[in-house]
Amino acid sequence: MHPLSRLLLALASFLLIGVYFLPLWRISLTAPQYPEGLGMLIYVNTIKGEKPHDLYNINLLNHYIGMAPIEPDKIPELKIMPFIFAFFIVLGLLGAVTGKRRLLKLWVALFIAFGIIGIADFWWWEYRYGHNLDPNAPIKIPGMAYQPPLIGCKTLLNMRACSYPDKGAYLAAGSLALGVLALAIDALYQRKKKAAEALAS
Amino acid sequence: MKGGGLGSKAKKLALALFAVAGAGVVVSQAKLPEQWKEAALRVYVPPGEYDEFYVFFSGGFNGQIGVHGIPSGRNLRTIPVFSVNPENGYGYSEETKNMLMTSHGWIPWDDTHHPELSQTNGVPDGRWLFINANNTPRVARIDLSEFRTVEIIEIPHSAGNHPSSFITQNTEYVTAATRFSIPIPQADHPIAEYKKWAKGTITFIKVDNSEGEHNNRMEIAFQLLVPGYDYDLAHCGKGPSHGWCFFTSYNTEQAHTLLEINASKKDKDFILAVNWKRAEECIAEGKGKKVKTKYYHNYIDPKTGIAVAEEKNEVLILTPKECPGVAYYLPTPKSPHGVDVTPDGKYIIGGGKLSVNQPIHSFEKMLQAIKNKDFVGEIEGIPVLRYESVLHCEVKNLCLGPLHTEFDDKGYAYTSCFISSEVVKYDPKSCKILDRIPVYYSVGHLVIPGGDSAKPWGKYLIAMNKITKDRYLPTGPELPHAAQLIDISGEKMKLLLDFPTHGEPHYAQMIPAELVVKRQKKIYELEKNEHPYAVKSEKEAMEKGVVRKCDEKGNCEVHIYMTAIRSHFTPDNIEGIKVGDVVYFHVTNLEQDWDIPHGFAMFGAKNSNILIMPGETLTLKWIPEKPGIYPFYCTDFCSALHQEMQGYVRVSPKDADVKLCWSLGNQKKCAD
Numbered sequence: 001m002h003p004l005s006r007l008l009l010a011l012a013s014f015l016l017i018g019v020y021f022l023p024l025w026r027i028s029l030t031a032p033q034y035p036e037g038l039g040m041l042i043y044v045n046t047i048k049g050e051k052p053h054d055l056y057n058i059n060l061l062n063h064y065i066g067m068a069p070i071e072p073d074k075i076p077e078l079k080i081m082p083f084i085f086a087f088f089i090v091l092g093l094l095g096a097v098t099g100k101r102r103l104l105k106l107w108v109a110l111f112i113a114f115g116i117i118g119i120a121d122f123w124w125w126e127y128r129y130g131h132n133l134d135p136n137a138p139i140k141i142p143g144m145a146y147q148p149p150l151i152g153c154k155t156l157l158n159m160r161a162c163s164y165p166d167k168g169a170y171l172a173a174g175s176l177a178l179g180v181l182a183l184a185i186d187a188l189y190q191r192k193k194k195a196a197e198a199l200a201s
Numbered sequence: 202m203k204g205g206g207l208g209s210k211a212k213k214l215a216l217a218l219f220a221v222a223g224a225g226v227v228v229s230q231a232k233l234p235e236q237w238k239e240a241a242l243r244v245y246v247p248p249g250e251y252d253e254f255y256v257f258f259s260g261g262f263n264g265q266i267g268v269h270g271i272p273s274g275r276n277l278r279t280i281p282v283f284s285v286n287p288e289n290g291y292g293y294s295e296e297t298k299n300m301l302m303t304s305h306g307w308i309p310w311d312d313t314h315h316p317e318l319s320q321t322n323g324v325p326d327g328r329w330l331f332i333n334a335n336n337t338p339r340v341a342r343i344d345l346s347e348f349r350t351v352e353i354i355e356i357p358h359s360a361g362n363h364p365s366s367f368i369t370q371n372t373e374y375v376t377a378a379t380r381f382s383i384p385i386p387q388a389d390h391p392i393a394e395y396k397k398w399a400k401g402t403i404t405f406i407k408v409d410n411s412e413g414e415h416n417n418r419m420e421i422a423f424q425l426l427v428p429g430y431d432y433d434l435a436h437c438g439k440g441p442s443h444g445w446c447f448f449t450s451y452n453t454e455q456a457h458t459l460l461e462i463n464a465s466k467k468d469k470d471f472i473l474a475v476n477w478k479r480a481e482e483c484i485a486e487g488k489g490k491k492v493k494t495k496y497y498h499n500y501i502d503p504k505t506g507i508a509v510a511e512e513k514n515e516v517l518i519l520t521p522k523e524c525p526g527v528a529y530y531l532p533t534p535k536s537p538h539g540v541d542v543t544p545d546g547k548y549i550i551g552g553g554k555l556s557v558n559q560p561i562h563s564f565e566k567m568l569q570a571i572k573n574k575d576f577v578g579e580i581e582g583i584p585v586l587r588y589e590s591v592l593h594c595e596v597k598n599l600c601l602g603p604l605h606t607e608f609d610d611k612g613y614a615y616t617s618c619f620i621s622s623e624v625v626k627y628d629p630k631s632c633k634i635l636d637r638i639p640v641y642y643s644v645g646h647l648v649i650p651g652g653d654s655a656k657p658w659g660k661y662l663i664a665m666n667k668i669t670k671d672r673y674l675p676t677g678p679e680l681p682h683a684a685q686l687i688d689i690s691g692e693k694m695k696l697l698l699d700f701p702t703h704g705e706p707h708y709a710q711m712i713p714a715e716l717v718v719k720r721q722k723k724i725y726e727l728e729k730n731e732h733p734y735a736v737k738s739e740k741e742a743m744e745k746g747v748v749r750k751c752d753e754k755g756n757c758e759v760h761i762y763m764t765a766i767r768s769h770f771t772p773d774n775i776e777g778i779k780v781g782d783v784v785y786f787h788v789t790n791l792e793q794d795w796d797i798p799h800g801f802a803m804f805g806a807k808n809s810n811i812l813i814m815p816g817e818t819l820t821l822k823w824i825p826e827k828p829g830i831y832p833f834y835c836t837d838f839c840s841a842l843h844q845e846m847q848g849y850v851r852v853s854p855k856d857a858d859v860k861l862c863w864s865l866g867n868q869k870k871c872a873d
Contacts, residue, residue: 053724053793060767060792064841138842 001099001182002189008182009104013092015175019044019085022168025122026050027148029058031158040070041166044081047072065157066137067129067146077121084114085172092179101186108179115176123150126163240697243688246273251718254650254711256663257330258684259313260284261705266316266332266343271661271711272686274700282341282350283311283334287809291350294811295785295820296501296732299508303337303355304495312336314707315366315434319408323370323439323544323655327716331366331375338362340375340406342419346720351416351503355496357516358385358402358424364435364448368408370655374422374477376437377404378448382429386494395457399429402518403448403528405477416500417509423480423489423517425528427473428581429455431464434539434605439655440546442564444478447549451536464536465555469588471530472540472551474567483524489517504731506817522582529571530580532588533560534595539605539646543614544655548593548629550614552604559603559616561629563593594632600625604645605708607652609659609689615652617644617664624664624687626694638694640685642668649689650711658713662687662694665706673701682706723795725816732818734787736762739771739865742789746863746870747775749782755855759784761863765799765813766791767840769865770833773848777861777872780825780854786833789818799846800836810836825852 001009023041028050030037038058039050047070049055059069072078088111095103130147133140139157146156153162165173233241246252252270255277260267264284268277285292285301292301292309301307311334318325330343338356343349356362361380368375382399384390390398407422409415430450437446453470456463483489498511521528531549537560539552549562569575570590578585602620609615614629622643626636644666650658666683673681681701688695727737736742745762759782764771770788778784788801792815802810806823813819825831835846853859862871 057794060794138845 001095001101001104002186005104005182005186005189006096006099008178008185009092009107010096012175012178012182013089013096015171015178016085016089016092018171019168020082022171023048023166024168024172025163026166027161027163029159029161031160033158043078043168044085045078047075047078061159062146064137064139065144065146066134066140068132068134070129075125077125081118088114088175101190104179104183104186108176108183111176111179115172119150126150240688240695244272244274244686244698246270246275251714253714254658254661255714255717256648256684256709256711257316257318258665258702258704258706258709259316259332260703261314261682261707262312263704264311264313264334265704266313266330267703267706268348269684269700269702270714271663272697274684274686274698276703278348279703280343280348280350282313282332282343283308283339283353285309285809288812290809290811290819290821293809293821295822296505296507296818299510300350300353300499300501302497302499302510303339304357304497304512305337308337310336311339314363316708316710317366317368317375317653318710318712319372320368320370320654321372323443325651325654325656325710325712325716327712327720329372330710331368333362333365333377335361335363335380338365338377338379340366340377340419342408342416344416345717347722349501352419352498352500354406354419354421354498356402356404356406356421357494357496358400358492358518359383359404361431364432365404367435367437367446369437369446369477370439370443372408372410374437374446375406375408375419376435376446376448377406378402378432378435380431380433382431385426386492392457395429396455399455399457401427401429401432401450403427403432403446403473403475405446405480414503416503417498417511418500419498421496421513421516423484423519425475425480426518426520427528427583428453430471431460432473433537434552436540436542436653438542438546438564439544442542442546442549444476445564446475446477447531447540447542448473448475449533449537449540449551451538451554467535469532469534470536471585472533472537472549472562473583474529474531474549476527479527480519480524483519483527484517488523489519491515492518504729506725506730506732506819520582525582526571528583529567530583530585531562531567531591532577532585533562534558538603541606541608541614541653543629544608544610544612544657546655550606550616550629552606552616553599554602554604554619556603557598557601559596559599559627561593561596561632562591566593567591593629596627596629596632596634599627599634600637605647607647607649607662608657609649609652610657611659613659615647615649615662615689617647619643619645619667622666624662624694626689636693638687638696640664640666640696641672641683641699642666642670644685646706646708648709648711650713652711658711660688660690661697661711662689663709663711665702665709667705669701672699684709723815724793725814727789727791727793727816730789730816730818732787732789734760734762734785734820735789735818736764736787737789738791739764739766742771743863743865743868743870746772747777747861747872749777749861749872757782761786763788764791765789765801765835765846767797768835768842768846770801770835770846770848771865772863774851774864775849775862776851776853777859778825778850778852779857779859780828780852782825784823784825784850786821786823787818788813788821790815792816797839798837799839801833802836803833803850804831812837825850828852828854828857 025042254271258267281291338359342352363380364378384398409418431452452464533551535555537551600618686698751757790813
């Protein structure tokens with residue numbers, strides 16, 4: 001592997017450490033009687049309110065329309081995700097130290113796959129969360145579901161729900177971009193090396 | 202002819218309609234005189250925007266404090282202090298009852314007069330508001346982070362606590378003093394022997410200014426025993442005069458009947474100057490005497506939200522004879538009312554009340570006269586200074602009935618004149634009158650933001666008027682008192698707005714809103730609630746449920762652990778309560794969001810409702826008298842399903858065999 005690629009892969013792995021401290025996604029809600037807004041921050045291992053009691057208040061409002069309460073402890077993804085990121089950090093660093101090109105390729109391929117599966121899973125969680133309504137809810141509107149958008153804003157009854165990736169997700173995307181760059185540099189380097197070898201022979 | 206008659210009738214009708222339409226136009230904006238258009242723009246606060254200042258009006262005979270926004274005059278809140286308030290359960294809930302305990306027993310009412318904001322370096326800081334109870338002498342402290350009365354201390358050896366609650370420049374002390382002199386200690390005497398038994402006290406209450414949340418901050422430091430006159434008002438010095446407080450006195454004639462005539466005879470009464478730093482020295486030297494008495498100190502424990510009523514049994518009494526230099530009398534014309542100190546602390550203005558000339562004393566001259574022993578006499582160990590030696594000037598022909606003075610940031614003084622119904626602006630240094638403005642009618646106190654502090658914000662003045670007559674739509678024989686907002690930013694005073702107030706505002710305090718806004722609490726943290734009957738979740742409420750305890754005689758107490766959250770109580774069905782049980786509903790509001798209180802009211806309870814703030818626990822007591830089904834409900838419109846927020850208690854005869862059970866939906870539990 002080209003030394004610059006090894007450096008970039010190491011950097012990409014270190015960047016991922018930040019994911020443990022920064023929220024991956026942010027879902028915010030505003031309504032006429034919530035001018036200050038309510039917000040939910042999704043981390044690798046938990047979901048927190050943007051302000052101290054936001055999650056408590058979101059759950060309280062959700063009971064009117066029969067949405068299940070959001071209980072971070074009961075979401076399996078939040079238990080697995082820290083290990084997945086740890087795996088990428090270790091694999092990346094291993095690749096950087098050994099300089100094995102196969103490890104870099106594996107890292108990039110798995111990261112892309114994880115990204116796609118992760119976002120698909122998030123959408124699926126949002127779908128279930130927005131459609132799985134208690135039949136005894138006080139407010140029932142036929143045909144109405146409360147799935148928040150994956151990216152962008154949507155009006156759900158009196159609430160305007162906006163969902164966007166946050167700092168942690170940008171960090172992960174940046175890490176992936178560094179990995180891809182490392183791969184590209186190395187590929188160029190290998191091609192040049194091969195061409196030089198061909199010329200020499 | 203007939204046709205013509207009809208025609209004229211139609212014309213009259215048309216004219217009448219025109220007149221009605223015309224009357225409507227009179228109050229519309231289009232025809233507003235220029236003067237009022239300008240005023241309207243000055244006081245208009247657009248929807249959704251905040252006022253610039255808070256004003257805290259004492260409620261007088263309603264025993265409360267009225268909070269308004271300025272310049273709009275909008276009424277924001279009423280803070281109950283010395284009077285019960287069924288609106289939120291203050292004085293009715295088990296938690297707040299103790300706030301109204303006194304050495305005379307539990308008292309549901311008092312008369313509030315003089316609010317005073319806490320200060321740091323002579324500047325209002327927005328932490329607390331103090332206010333006096335005039336009838337049964339007490340001083341209260343309101344925490345402005347929650348707009349709640351959190352502490353009340355009773356003043357022993359006092360009657361008619363009028364010259365109160367004025368503070369020193371770093372809130373070291375709050376003053377209290379006797380309007381009515383009485384025997385000290387209280388004793389049975391013929392009234393006519395007034396001169397034998399009448400004594401007054403000047404009380405200094407020490408305030409603990411330390412950080413942190415505790416509400417037992419006030420403590421009576423000492424009482425100065427003074428001659429038996431009527432002490433009327435007070436203000437403490439600042440800057441050069443820090444360390445001194447000034448009290449007006451009247452009835453130096455010592456009349457006990459028909460004071461109107463008999464206490465208005467002397468040409469001069471006194472301002473009493475008290476050197477509290479000297480008093481501290483004397484106390485340190487052991488000159489005070491501990492005297493047995495009885496008074497109450499009540500405060501809300503911030504951990505539990507429950508008021509504690511502590512009985513106290515001793516105060517320290519100091520006499521001027523034992524502590525020379527602690528007090529001096531400044532002769533002042535004709536039963537002076539207010540006493541106000543200029544922001545620079547150099548001048549002391551007495552409200553001449555029955556004099557047309559306003560006397561202004563010089564603090565510097567006072568010190569000089571004391572140094573020179575320039576005395577004209579001595580009363581019970583208090584030297585009387587020579588009037589001419591302490592007087593800075595008399596503002597000649599100020600007005601009729603000058604009462605109180607506040608100051609702006611340019612060094613000008615504004616005095617309210619009760620009899621001539623006006624406010625007069627003058628320069629206390631040059632003693633020249635600068636401007637006067639009529640008020641409607643009979644002004645008592647006036648207030649300027651920080652107007653009695655070292656740093657007035659001289660933008661507005663509010664005159665508090667006792668008589669309103671034709672100013673508002675009539676409301677029968679009893680009319681509201683008025684507040685009149687006057688612009689004092691320019692050379693000439695301008696009337697801007699006229700708004701009615703609750704009770705009878707005597708004095709008031711005004712402060713820039715941001716100093717109070719930044720300290721606001723939005724909720725009480727449920728996690729930190731240490732009320733012994735608090736439950737932090739519905740699960741806990743169902744587990745603890747209902748506890749019934751009976752003594753050998755068969756008297757039973759029932760404690761219900763209940764929660765309130767949008768939009769139900771847990772539990773909401775209770776059976777097994779018996780006639781005669783003393784039932785306590787301990788309701789915890791589980792909400793943790795701003796502006797979501799829940800109320801609780803019980804059918805037939807000889808009690809008020811309780812209004813429970815987010816994270817708080819309050820208790821309502823109820824003794825059912827007849828078997829039946831008794832509904833309870835939430836009284837504060839909390840959500841779209843507020844009307845559903847209700848429940849039932851089944852009350853059975855005393856000897857009935859009904860099991861004690863409680864439930865919510867399909868969850869049910871019974872006592873063992």
